Amino acid sequence: MTAATLDIHLTDDDLDTALRSDARLGLTADPKWLPPKWFYDARGSELFERITELPEYYPTRTERALLERVVGEIADAAQAEVLVELGAGSAAKTRLLLSALGARGPLKKYVPQDVSSAALRAAADQVAAEFPGLAVHGVVSDFTDTLDNLPRGGRRMIAFLGGTIGNLVPEERAEFLARIHDVLEPGEQLLLGAGLVTDPAVLVPAYDDAAGVTAEFNRNVLHVLNARLGADFAPDRFRHVAVWDAEREWIEMRLEAVEDMTVTVGGLGLTVRFGRGDQMRTEISAKFRVAGLDAELAAAGFATGRVWTDPDDRFALVLAGRR
């Protein structure tokens, strides 16, 4: 068996520098906010995996079922030699793509990318063991930064699954999709998995489960700030909040202070005050309409793609090519 190789474009020092900058910006803003990528240390990645198995968390099993149904069509259309996957996480659903691309086309290489090096290393090693003959080359980087460190050569498909696109606000999405378009060569494709607008009675519990796993995942960002920046957050003094913003069509996850408190972030020399009931935004998860997805992809330069949705119209897979 050939072991997976890993390119580290994000060292611990880089992470600390970026976290310092994000934390200073977000914790001094009004209202306070933090970018969602900081959930994902090794513990955060494990908690996300547990979320994907929760009864309320329909996105993962909906996307998986959709992929199972249409993966052959995707593989036939893409004819990819290289599958690049942004925010790959455990790459659980990616096995379906790898099998189909290998069986029906010329697949030679898999390039999972993620900010979470522990999760990426484990996923890359497992895929390498499961798919002998497939070269597996992981890339640890931040997809909101540059995409120039993704390998070139071979006909590529870039997959971005799990609805992670919804974690970006519209302006970030526009810039991100345009950057993906620009790193692709003509004829190469993007496979995008996106959550669709659906009943809030289904949406909200997916982000606020009865067992409290999502709450723990949300609070994990405070553990990360404590560990990496010497902060003294008491995570259990923050309540998990998930609300559906009907106007902007996104779920917002927040952490709400249950009492007045003062937090010190030693690494920043910063003191942060929370009043009882103050809320800090930690994630948005935008949901889409197919026409809106088409429009965003077209604005980024993509040719009109193929779209598949599940029978309940809760999730879409879009295959869009670089013009």
Ligand SMILES: C[S@@+](CC[C@H](N)C(=O)[O-])C[C@H]1O[C@@H](n2cnc3c(N)ncnc32)[C@H](O)[C@@H]1O
């Ligand atoms: C919602 S999870 C989805 C995981 C997997 N793709 C799936 O479909 O189940 C988001 C993934 O993106 C990664 N991620 C989040 N922000 C990132 C960033 N800025 N750069 C790279 N990876 C990021 C996380 O570590 C996590 O693995």
